[in-house]
Amino acid sequence: MKLKKGYFITFEGIDGCGKTTQIELLDNWLKSLGKETLLTLEPGGSNLGKDLRQILLHYEKPVADTAEMFLYLADRAQHVNNVIMPALCEGKIVLCDRYTDSTAAYQGYARGCDINQINMLNDIATGNLQSDLTIVFDIDVQTAQLRLGKTKDRLEKESVDFHTKVKNGYLELSRLYPQRIKTVNANRTIKEIFSDVKKLVGELLNI
Numbered sequence: 001m002k003l004k005k006g007y008f009i010t011f012e013g014i015d016g017c018g019k020t021t022q023i024e025l026l027d028n029w030l031k032s033l034g035k036e037t038l039l040t041l042e043p044g045g046s047n048l049g050k051d052l053r054q055i056l057l058h059y060e061k062p063v064a065d066t067a068e069m070f071l072y073l074a075d076r077a078q079h080v081n082n083v084i085m086p087a088l089c090e091g092k093i094v095l096c097d098r099y100t101d102s103t104a105a106y107q108g109y110a111r112g113c114d115i116n117q118i119n120m121l122n123d124i125a126t127g128n129l130q131s132d133l134t135i136v137f138d139i140d141v142q143t144a145q146l147r148l149g150k151t152k153d154r155l156e157k158e159s160v161d162f163h164t165k166v167k168n169g170y171l172e173l174s175r176l177y178p179q180r181i182k183t184v185n186a187n188r189t190i191k192e193i194f195s196d197v198k199k200l201v202g203e204l205l206n207i
C-alpha cells in the first residue's frame, strides 16, 4: 500500500469566487517558507484531464447530467492516480483547485444527481482519498457573476438560479462535514480573505 506523507488541501466555491487568486497567494507563501507544493486543478490536472476539460467546458451540443458527472469523475480518477497520490507520497503539500465537493455541489445539489451515488462514485474515483482541509470561498452570486466578464464557459453560462443552488450546496456540505470543510467569507478584500486562508492552513500544518 502506498503511504501518503504530504497534505492535501482543496479549494471550492462558485464560479467567480476568487479562489484561484487565493491559491496562488498561498502557494507563494508556502514556498517562501521552504515547503514543497504542487498546485493543480480539476478538471484538467492530468494529461487525459486536459482533453476532458476541453469537452467539459466547451462542448457545444447537449450533455446529459449523468454523462457530465462521469466525465468529471474520470478526470478525477486519472488525476488522483497519476498526479495527486504520487505527490502526496513524496511528502508534498498538494493544493487542488476544485475536487470531490465540486461534483457534489454542481452535479448533485445544482443539477440534481443523487448525492449518495455521487459520494459513492467519488470514493471509487479517488480510492477514498479525502482532502485534509477544504476551504470554501463563499461569495454573493451577483458579485461573482460580475467578476466573470463576458466570455463564459459552459458551466459559467448557467443561470443565477443554478449558481445559487451551487452556493447553497457548498454551505450544506460545510454543515455536514465541519471538521474538513471550512468556509471563508469571500465578499471582502484579497488581503482580508488571504489572512483567513493563512490561518486555516497554518493550523493544519502547524506553522
Ligand code: TYD
Pocket (backbone or CB within 6 Å): 014, 015, 016, 020, 041, 042, 043, 057, 072, 097, 098, 099, 100, 102, 103, 104, 106, 107, 153, 155, 156
Ligand atoms: P474552471 O474554469 O476551472 O472554473 P473555476 O476557475 O471557477 O474553477 O471550470 C471548472 C468548471 O467545472 C466550474 O464551472 C465548476 C465545474 N465543475 C463541476 O461542475 N463539477 C466538478 O466536479 C468539477 C471539478 C468542476
